[in-house]
Ligand SMILES: Nc1ncnc2c1ncn2[C@@H]1O[C@H](COP(=O)(O)OP(=O)(O)OP(=O)(O)O)[C@@H](O)[C@H]1O
């Protein structure tokens with residue numbers, strides 16, 4: 001903690017297109033993380049029959065606990081995002097749902113805290129002003145400040161000049177920062193290399209999203225531990241089995257608990273590792289659930305959640321560029337090992353022998369399918385190191401008109417993340433290049449893919465021998481650098497004069513925010 005008693009009490013909020021990070025200024029990490037997706041109930045048959053969704057009420061729900069729950073709750077729940085493809089706000093009701101949930105989560109009254117908003121470095125002016133109005137008029141916040149995420153990541157990294165490579169969900173953005181100022185005209189962004197694209201590529205390894213069983217569509221009924229770890233005569237195991245048998249009569253309270261449906265099948269991401277699946281697994285039976293009225297958006301999100309967890313636990317980056325190319329191109333090269341699955345009650349893992357150099361790891365999907373995956377787990381991340389079409393800011397209001405479609409090649413595309421960093425630097429003054437190469441700051445949720453930092457360092461070296469990647473060793477710190485930078489900035493005494501206050505808003509109008517927050 002680095003809060004000073006003289007500073008304004010503040011909340012720092014980074015609403016990403018996938019994850020919202022919120023907490024009090026002065027903390028090292030955000031206290032609250034939740035998905036940036038909201039739900040509202042639609043009339044029966046609405047979007048299911050392809051007709052536009054009709055919200056039954058204006059109520060917008062956010063947060064896992066409101067988007068999960070009993071089968072009854074999941075029915076007719078339409079999910080939506082507040083953002084367009086570049087992470088710019090387009091649905092204000094959805095965004096306000098996230099704001100409401102943030103204050104609720106932090107148990108904070110908006111009138112009592114200044115709000116430091118982390119905004120995408122490429123955020124145009126208009127949504128900023130609109131947001132300001134909402135915050136002052138509707139929420140009554142006393143003061144706001146908009147911090148560009150790259151500038152804030154630099155604060156967290158303790159650097160004034162560098163290039164921030166933000167590997168988020170909607171895309172990757174390379175932003176040069178000089179003496180704390182974002183060089184807007186030199187920002188490059190690619191939608192191809194974001195976490196969402198990686199999730200789609202990871203889904204291919206599982207046979208596509210359609211092949212994934214969403215967690216709402218079944219329930220796991222625990223039967224006790226597998227006999228591979230304990231003898232059936234073991235009295236403890238026998239007791240567990242008896243208890244499990246008793247619970248199948250449909251009358252116990254655990255039956256009610258089982259009726260609860262969630263997006264990831266009762267698993268807690270980041271706590272159950274792929275390795276833990278291999279030993280001492282609980283035996284369970286999968287029972288299909290006939291849940292009527294699940295909207296397309298909920299179904300889609302539920303499938304994405306399953307693949308995201310798979311991606312987080314299985315995918316990684318090959319440190320060696322050359323050998324990976326072989327895997328990436330066709331998957332049939334010598335070090336590519338195909339994946340095999342089995343249902344929990346099958347005999348065993350079938351399939352080809354694993355490559356001894358890349359031992360396969362096993363991962364259990366929520367429905368009990370075991371996946372054994374070797375070199376192919378390197379494949380999704382290869383999209384980060386191929387030709388990346390990217391866009392540059394050409395106009396304040398429509399920053400990505402110049403977006404180049406995936407298949408196009410040309411001057412607005414570069415060879416992978418390293419090339420993107422090099423192109424961004426090239427767009428800045430020559431005298432700054434050396435310092436920029438020496439300060440490449442890696443951040444964003446997708447930046448924690450194992451091996452990414454090393455591979456990037458290797459490839460960047462070919463562009464500049466003095467290049468140096470700054471990547472926090474702690475994955476949480478690396479992911480949430482922009483939030484942490486905002487948290488630090490809001491507690492600086494020198495910074496306090498930069499808040500755009502409600503009084504100033506009432507006196508001078510909303511456009512003053514552009515001057516206050518460069
Ligand atoms: N351990 C992990 N391994 C791989 N990817 C991860 C991991 N943890 C999070 N991610 C990915 O990071 C992405 C979310 O990152 P982040 O929170 O930086 O995005 P965001 O700020 O919500 O989106 P954006 O900046 O594009 O608006 C998701 O695609 C998620 O799958």
Ligand SMILES: [Mg+2]
Pocket residue numbers: 016017168169444
């Ligand atoms: Mg982000």
